[in-house]
Amino acid sequence: xxxxxxxxxxxxxxxxxxxxxxxxxxxxxxxxxxxxxxxxxxxxxxxxxxxxxxxxxxxxxxxxxxxxxxxxxxxxxxxxxxxxxxxxxxxxxxxxxxxxxxxxxxxxxxxxxxxxxxxxxxxxxxxxxxxxxxxxxxxxxxxxxxxxxxxxxxxxxxxxxxxxxxxxxxxxxxxxxxxxxxxxxxxxxxxxxxxxxxxxxxxxxxxxxxxxxxxxxxxxxxxxxxxx
Amino acid sequence: xxxxxxxxxxxxxxxxxxxxxxxxxxxxxxxxxxxxxxxxxxxxxxxxxxxxxxxxxxxxxxxxxxxxxxxxxxxxxxxxxxxxxxxxxxxxxxxxxxxxxxxxxxxxxxxxxxxxxxxxxxxxxxxxxxxxxxxxxxxxxxxxxxxxxxxxxxxxxxxxxxxxxxxxxxxxxxxxxxxxxxxxxxxxxxxxxxxxxxxxxxxxxxxxxxxxxxxxxxxxxxxxxxxxxxxxxxxxxxxxxxxxxxxxxxxxxxxxxxxxxxxxxxxxxxxxxxxxxxxxxxxxxx
Numbered sequence: 023x024x025x026x027x028x029x030x031x032x033x034x035x036x037x038x039x040x041x042x043x044x045x046x047x048x049x050x051x052x053x054x055x056x057x058x059x060x061x062x063x064x065x066x067x068x069x070x071x072x073x074x075x076x077x078x079x080x081x082x083x084x085x086x087x088x089x090x091x092x093x094x095x096x097x098x099x100x101x102x103x104x105x106x107x108x109x110x111x112x113x114x115x116x117x118x119x120x121x122x123x124x125x126x127x128x129x130x131x132x133x134x135x136x137x138x139x140x141x142x143x144x145x146x147x148x149x150x151x152x153x154x155x156x157x158x159x160x161x162x163x164x165x166x167x168x169x170x171x172x173x174x175x176x177x178x179x180x181x182x183x184x185x186x187x188x189x190x191x192x193x194x195x196x197x198x199x200x201x202x203x204x205x206x207x208x209x210x211x212x213x214x215x216x217x218x219x220x221x222x223x224x225x226x227x228x229x230x231x232x233x234x235x236x237x238x239x240x241x242x243x244x245x246x247x248x249x250x
Numbered sequence: 251x252x253x254x255x256x257x258x259x260x261x262x263x264x265x266x267x268x269x270x271x272x273x274x275x276x277x278x279x280x281x282x283x284x285x286x287x288x289x290x291x292x293x294x295x296x297x298x299x300x301x302x303x304x305x306x307x308x309x310x311x312x313x314x315x316x317x318x319x320x321x322x323x324x325x326x327x328x329x330x331x332x333x334x335x336x337x338x339x340x341x342x343x344x345x346x347x348x349x350x351x352x353x354x355x356x357x358x359x360x361x362x363x364x365x366x367x368x369x370x371x372x373x374x375x376x377x378x379x380x381x382x383x384x385x386x387x388x389x390x391x392x393x394x395x396x397x398x399x400x401x402x403x404x405x406x407x408x409x410x411x412x413x414x415x416x417x418x419x420x421x422x423x424x425x426x427x428x429x430x431x432x433x434x435x436x437x438x439x440x441x442x443x444x445x446x447x448x449x450x451x452x453x454x455x456x457x458x459x460x461x462x463x464x465x466x467x468x469x470x471x472x473x474x475x476x477x478x479x480x481x482x483x484x485x486x487x488x489x490x491x492x493x494x495x496x497x498x499x500x501x502x503x504x505x506x507x508x509x510x511x512x513x514x515x516x517x518x519x520x521x522x523x524x525x526x527x528x529x530x531x532x533x534x535x536x
Binding site for chain 1: 358447448451455479483486488490497513514515517518521
C-alpha cells in the first residue's frame with residue numbers, strides 16, 4: 023500500500039506487470055492526493071470531481087470506479103490519513119519501553135507526518151470542519167482513534183484510575199486544536215518545533231510536571247528507517 | 251514492558267454516515283418548540299430593560315416584567331403599527347434570529363431555505379431582505395447574538411468569584427449550563443457554524459481563542475517553578491481540549507450530559523496552575 027501520498031507518480035500507460043491490487047491502491051492514493059491539493063487551492067466546497075480527475079491525470083471513469091462522489095473521496099482521504107498516522111505512531115512508539123519516551127517518539131512521528139503532508143493535513147484537519155456533517159463526525163471520531171494510545175499512561179501514573187475519565191479525549195482534542203491553529207496561520211511546517219511543549223502537556227497529568235519536563239527535554243528516539 | 255502496543259481501534263468502514271445530530275435535534279425540537287420564541291422574547295425584553303442579568307436558564311423562566319404573551323400574539327399585526335420604528339425593527343430582527351435557529355435545527359444548515367426561516371420567524375420574505383442580504387448573513391447575525399449572550403453569562407459567572415480557580419469553575423459551569431439549556435443554539439454555535447462559510451468559521455475560531463485570557467490569568471502570582479512548566483501553547487491546548495470534548499457531546503446529541511463534564515474539565519484546566527491534588531479538590535467540591 024502506498025503510504026506516501028505524493029502527487030506526480032503516474033503509472034506508465036498500457037499493460038502493467040503489477041498486481042491489480044497494487045494498481046488500485048496506487049490509484050486511490052493518487053486520487054486522494056489530488057483531492058487534497060485541489061482542496062487547499064480552492065477550498066473544499068469549490069472543488070469538483072472534474073478538478074480532481076484533471077489534477078490526478080486520470081479518466082473520470084477511474085474516479086467513479088474508486089469513489090461514488092466527492093464526499094466519498096473526502097471521507098476516504100480522512101480514513102487513509104488517520105490509519106497512516108496511527109501506523110506511524112504505533113510503529114515508532116512500540117520500539118520504546120518507557121511510557122514518557124514512548125509518548126515523545128509517537129508524538130514526534132505524528133507531527134512529522136503532519137508537517138511533511140501539509141495538503142492532506144489541511145484537508146483532514148481544517149477543511150474537514152466545513153465539509154458537512156458527515157465529515158465533522160468523522161473528524162471527531164478520528165480524534166477518538168488516538169485516545170487509546172494515551173490511555174496506556176494510566177498504568178504508569180501514580181494516580182492511575184483517579185484521573186478524569188475524559189482526560190485522554192481532552193489531551194488529544196487540545197493537540198489537534200493547536201495543530202489546526204498552526205495550519206490556519208500558515209505555520210504547519212514549523213509544527214515539529216512544538217514537540218517539547220506538546221509532550222509536556224500530554225505527560226503532565228500522568229507523571230507530574232517534573233518527569234514530563236524531563237521527558238520533553240530528551241530528543242525523540244528516531245525509528246530505524248528514516249522518513250517512514 | 252516491551253511488547254506489542256494495545257491493539258489499534260477498528261475504524262468503522264467508510265460510508266456516508268448519517269448525521270447523528272438530526273434525530274436528537276428533532277426530539278429536542280418537539281420537546282422544546284418554545285425555545286426559539288422564548289429566546290427572541292428574552293432578547294427583546296432584555297433590550298427594552300437595558301442590560302441587567304437575566305435570571306435562571308434560557309427560555310424556561312422569562313424575567314419578571316417581560317412581556318410574556320403567547321407566540322401567536324407576539325407576532326405584530328400586519329400593516330402600519332403605532333409602535334416606534336426602532337422597536338418594530340428590533341423585534342423582526344430578533345424573530346429572524348430565533349427563526350433561523352429553529353429552521354436549522356430542523357433542516358440542517360444546507361437544507362435550510364429562506365422560506366424556512368421566514369416561516370419560523372413569522373415574517374414576510376420582504377422583511378427578511380430588509381434585514382439581511384442572504385441566509386449566510388442572517389446566520390452570522392444569529393451566531394453573533396448567541397455568542398454575545400454566552401460570553402456575557404460566562405463573564406458574569408467568572409467575575410462573581412474572587413478567587414481565580416473558583417472563577418474558572420463558575421465560568422465553565424455557566425457555559426455548560428447555557429449550552430445544555432439551549433440545545434438548538436448549542437448545535438448552531440458549535441456544529442452548524444462550521445459549515446456556514448468562512449466568515450463564521452473565523453468567528454468560531456476567534457470565540458474559542460477568546461477563552462484563553464481567562465486561563466492566562468491563572469499565571470498571576472504563581473511561583474517560578476509553576477510558571478516554568480507552562481508554555482506559550484498551554485492555554486490554547488487547554489481551551490482546545492475543552493471545546494473538543496464539548497463539541498463531541500453536542501454532535502452526538504448528548505447535550506443533557508454536558509453538565510457531567512464539569513468536574514473533569516475543571517480538574518483538567520486547573521492542574522497546570524495548581525497541581526493535580528488541589529485541582530481535583532476544587533473540581534469535586536460543591
